[in-house]
Structures are given as structure tokens and as C-alpha cells.
Amino acid sequence: MRVTWVLVLLLIAHLALAKWSGHTEDVWPQLAMLAVQVTAVWSVFTRYRRSPSLIRLPWLLLAMAVSMQVLWASTNTLATILGDKSGYLAALATVLSALYVIPCMFMVTRSFALNEPRTVAMLDLVLSCMVAVLVYQFFTKLLSGPLASDPSSIYVVLYQADAIDFSLAAMAILRLFGARSFRWRFFYYAASAYLLVNAIVAAVYNRIELHGLPWWAGSLIDIPHALLVLVAIRQPPRWLRAYHPSLAVSQTIASFAPILLSMMVVMLGISTSRINFVPSLLVGSSAVLFYGLRVAFIQSRSMDRQRAVDLSAWRLEQQVGRDPLTGIANRVTLDTRLKEALEDGRRTGSYCSLLMIDIDFFKQYNDSLGHIAGDACLVEVAGALSRSRVRAGDLVARYGGEEFVIVLVDTGAEAAQEVARRLIDAIERLQIAHPDCPLGYVTVSVGIATQTQQTQLDPIIFLDEADRALYRAKSKGRNRYELAAVSQYG
Numbered sequence: 001m002r003v004t005w006v007l008v009l010l011l012i013a014h015l016a017l018a019k020w021s022g023h024t025e026d027v028w029p030q031l032a033m034l035a036v037q038v039t040a041v042w043s044v045f046t047r048y049r050r051s052p053s054l055i056r057l058p059w060l061l062l063a064m065a066v067s068m069q070v071l072w073a074s075t076n077t078l079a080t081i082l083g084d085k086s087g088y089l090a091a092l093a094t095v096l097s098a099l100y101v102i103p104c105m106f107m108v109t110r111s112f113a114l115n116e117p118r119t120v121a122m123l124d125l126v127l128s129c130m131v132a133v134l135v136y137q138f139f140t141k142l143l144s145g146p147l148a149s150d151p152s153s154i155y156v157v158l159y160q161a162d163a164i165d166f167s168l169a170a171m172a173i174l175r176l177f178g179a180r181s182f183r184w185r186f187f188y189y190a191a192s193a194y195l196l197v198n199a200i201v202a203a204v205y206n207r208i209e210l211h212g213l214p215w216w217a218g219s220l221i222d223i224p225h226a227l228l229v230l231v232a233i234r235q236p237p238r239w240l241r242a243y244h245p246s247l248a249v250s251q252t253i254a255s256f257a258p259i260l261l262s263m264m265v266v267m268l269g270i271s272t273s274r275i276n277f278v279p280s281l282l283v284g285s286s287a288v289l290f291y292g293l294r295v296a297f298i299q300s301r302s303m304d305r306q307r308a309v310d311l312s313a314w315r316l317e318q319q320v321g322r323d324p325l326t327g328i329a330n331r332v333t334l335d336t337r338l339k340e341a342l343e344d345g346r347r348t349g350s351y352c353s354l355l356m357i358d359i360d361f362f363k364q365y366n367d368s369l370g371h372i373a374g375d376a377c378l379v380e381v382a383g384a385l386s387r388s389r390v391r392a393g394d395l396v397a398r399y400g401g402e403e404f405v406i407v408l409v410d411t412g413a414e415a416a417q418e419v420a421r422r423l424i425d426a427i428e429r430l431q432i433a434h435p436d437c438p439l440g441y442v443t444v445s446v447g448i449a450t451q452t453q454q455t456q457l458d459p460i461i462f463l464d465e466a467d468r469a470l471y472r473a474k475s476k477g478r479n480r481y482e483l484a485a486v487s488q489y490g
């Protein structure tokens, strides 16, 4: 609302000034032009206010670009009303034409990605400002410097202005066809309609101006602004909703857009090098440098993200396959690895052994010392078992409750018994006090099953065989191991 009032007041001020200075007749077309431009700013600003936060910035940039045009028209009107003997108003108009390029460049070349580092936005802003500085220098040197007397200068300026205007329009059209969301398509539709018609009108107007402007020429400048008002306030065309670029096209265009900014700076640098060699060279090479920095910042950010994703994937993997209490493999991992180990053994003709380990009198341990002490005991036993693995490919897993399983790859019954003996000793050596155990400390019983070439076992039967052997070890007095009947074949 505040913007509307500012725009209305601006118009009233110009009217009052024209009336006061008695120039109403002369400035009437300029005031009409100003009114159309003011309406264009108002309509774009309304879109800005009604848009969701993500797409507000580009609408704001478009509103800023059109506002530069308003200020430019206002400066020209003031020059007619007040006269401009000092040439300040003409200089201001040139500054405004150059400033107009900044929001335009920014809105058509930014990728507007949410995760983009702030530094990248700053680099883009600096580059857009460089474009403006080059444009300003170019126009002033060719139109008001010593080169102004050269009749070809005006054509150089015209071609340069056309190149900038048409490049901006082409970039906006490219973005329109690369936008996947309808809101973004609508924005680039409005921006490209405005920039393209503006480029055509400017090209025609500037050429007519060379031969003296007829009375109707001023109204040409109104066309892009009037069109912008229509586009911004009317319903968008149906094809805009129906059109959907593929993800690959959209991503390619969005990632390609920022290089256009650097290209524009380099091209301007080259074309202005004739009149301003050193600054043009500096600006051109900074464009290349900035683009490199831009890529480096984005790459470093995406490497950070990739690292975080890898870490959380690794953590997730760990959590899925691990027992949360003891940190060793859980039943899910055991089932997969046991199947693989048995298949490998079958294929290579090697043995595979399985130890089923159970803590003796664990119910009594929990009952007398509590579940927290019971958990701590499980963690200690799991640690000792992990340390007693034979090969890197062996697996120590929690089978459930106070039962553990060790899969020993490429290990026959004899070696498995040796491992069982070692780990029974290892648990004894832990000397975990157990008030209800005959020995006074925690012990384990072990059941062993071994797959040989004669005993091609299914994992479930394999586990069951080891469990039966464990049961025998328990019934024979605990703190010992027993070999499953099936293992004897080996």
C-alpha cells in the first residue's frame, strides 16, 4: 500500500511541477509515459507481495528494474521542466540506465537455489555491479567524451545496448523453458515478455532518434510497461501450466545460468577494451576468477553435504545391522552373513563352524543384581567374544537375550573347539562377580556345529544343531562346550 502511495505522489509531484513551471504542454507525453511505468511497478510489486517467500526475490528484482526506468523517465521529465544546463540530469539518466542492468542481470542469471552459499550471491552481485560500471563507462566515454565526435561511436553504443537488452531477454526466455515450478515459469514469462519487447522497442526507438523523433515515438517506450501490467494482472496462459520441462533440462539450465553472468562481463570487457583497456582487462579476468570461486564454493558446500549424507547413511546402516546394547551385529546381520558363509563354504569346499554361546544362570544374575548390571554384563561378554574372533571374515552377533553366536569361516570342528575353549577361558578371566553361580563369577556354555562337505546345512538347521549342542553343554554342568552330532562327520 505504501508503495502505491509513493508512486501516486511521484506522479502528482511531476504534474504540479509541470503546472508551476508552465511546461504542461511539453511534458504531457513524458508524464503519460511515467504514469504507465508507475503502473507497471505497482503491478509487479503487487505480484511480489502476493508471492510465497521463495519466489519473492525475483519479483522484487523485476520491480527494481522497472523502478529504474521510472526514475530514468522522471529524470528526463525534470530535465524538460527545469532545463538541464549543467548536464547533471543527463548524467543521472545514464547512471540509471546502467543501474537498470543490475537487477535484470541478477534475476536472469541467479540459480536461486536454497542451499547456495551466501558468498556466491555476493559474488554474483559484485559481477552484476561490474556490468553496470562497464555499461556506464562505455556510454559516457562514447557519448560525451572525445570519442563522441566520431560518428561511428553512436552506432557502437546502439549495438552494445542491443546486445545487452537482447541477451537479457534471451536469458529470461531460457529460464522460462527451464523452470519446473509453475510460479517460476510465470515469473520468467512476465520477465521475458517485458525484456524482449523492451529490447525491440529500445532498438527501434534509438534508431528513429538518430533521424529526429516524430511525435508518436515517445509512446513506443510505453509498450513494454503496458505489456508488463497486462501480464502481471491477468490470468497466465494455459500452456504455461501445461508445460513441464524434464528434470535434466531444468537442472542443466539452472546450473548453466550463472555462467551467463560471467560471460556477459567478459564480453563487455572485450567490447570496452577499445576505450578503456586496463579496467576492461581487470574486469574481464575477475569475471573468470569469480566464476571459478563460485564453482569452488558450491563444490565445497556440496562436498560437506555429501559427507554428512554418507555419515548418516553409515550410521543408519550401523543401527540397522547392529545390536543397540552391545554394538555387535544383530540377528538381521547374522541371518545374512550366515547364509553367505554357508554358501561360500559349499562352493569352495571349506568348513564353516558356528558357536552358540549362552551366559550361565543369567536369570539369577539379573534377579540378584538388577537389569542394569545384567546389561553391563552383556556388554562385557560381547566385548570379550568380539576379541576372540579368529579371522577378519568371522562374525560375532547377539542372537537374542543372553545368547550370542560366532560364525567362524573356513574353520573346521577341531579349530572351532579350540576357539570355544579360548573364549570360555576369556569369559572366566573377566571375573564378573555372580553371587548365584557355583564358581562365583560369570561363565558361558557353548554349542558347536560345523558344516562339512558331507553336511550341507540350511542356516536354520545349522543354528538348531548348535542350539542342541548348547543344551547338552548346559545339562552336562555348564562352563563348557559340546559339539553337535552333525559336526562329527567332518
Ligand SMILES: Nc1nc2c(ncn2[C@@H]2O[C@H](COP(=O)(O)OP(=O)(O)OP(=O)(O)O)[C@@H](O)[C@H]2O)c(=O)[nH]1
Residues within 6 Å of the ligand: 325, 358, 359, 360, 361, 362, 363, 364, 366, 370, 371, 372, 373, 374, 375, 378, 400, 401, 402, 474
Ligand atoms: N539385563 C538383561 N537381561 C536380559 C536381556 N535379554 C534377556 N535377558 C534375561 O536373561 C535371562 C535368561 O534366562 P534363562 O533363559 O532362564 O537362562 P539362564 O538364567 O541363563 O539359565 P541357563 O541358560 O540355563 O544357565 C532372562 O531373565 C531374561 O530376562 C537383556 O537385554 N538385558
